[in-house]
Amino acid sequence: MRTSLPRLLFVVAVAVLEWSGGWHARDAGQTYAQTAPAAGTTLVRDQWRTIYVGGVQAGYMQDAFNSRFDNGRKVIVNENVVVMTGGLPTAPGATTTLESTGARIITSTTETETGDILGFRYEVQNPPAAPTLKAGQVANGTMRIETLINAVPSVSEVPWQNTVKGPAYADQTLRQNPLKPGETRVITTIDPRSAAVDTVQLQAGALENVPLLGGVEKQLLHVVSTHSIAPGIAFHEYMDTAGESWKTVVPASNMVIYTVSKATALGAVPGALKP
DSSP, X not given: OOEEHHHHHHHHHHHHHXXXXXXXXXXXXXXXXXXXXXXXXXXXXXXXXXXXXXTEEXXXXXXXXXXXXXTTEEEEEEEXXXXXXXXXXXXXXXXXXXXXXXXXXXXXXXXXXXXXXXXXXXXXXXXXXXXXXXXXXXXXXXXXXEEEETTEEEEEEEEOOTTSBOHHHHHHHHHHSOOOTTOEEEEEEEETTTTEEEEXXXXXEEEEEEEOGGGOEEEEEEEEEEETTSTTOOEEEXXXXXXXXXXXXXXXXXXXXXXXXXXXXXXTSOGGGOO
């Protein structure tokens, strides 16, 4: 099981920003809305990751990569779900029992086969607080953004250029031409959380023997990435020769994320938070 880097990067960055900003669990007994693929959608890939914070399994990520036809045109839909539980340790070495409460981020982007962004949706579910929603649609060089925060709606418009590509297209180009040791590359994509352009710099180092879950060790390329939407936070990615990420380390958040099977990702997560 492997996870593609560009799509992974913006999801991890969003999760870290929400976590750093005080995104924590609310009351128990709440329900979380689930999304379902639109009719005629074909699932291309379904990948899973497990999230550890302070050495404790704290949540999971699901990355679903779909395709469908809209008015005879093939479009790519990438939906990412990040779920974090409550009851995490507050100090190094502290023990805890995971709570059946938590928060869920759902992020999706829709783009053409050539990477032009058609729209996005960003939602934070953290009951009992009202959901935060943001959705954008691109037409005629303008992105129209509808936002709902604390049940208060707003609408804005910003100019948009098709030179900014979607994360699925960035993923495809990186897999076609993987990073090499010592190489630096810059990717520009959209950050649905802020509805802004995210410039990602990837600095590849050397191949390293990297420990994974279950005592497994793989030789992977160490890549340090930085985001314009998260200045000052370094993301350490460990990638194979096919451009796929197996492990992410975010020292600023004491967070480690592993690419795993669905069963492992959902392992210790309370049932109420599972899909």
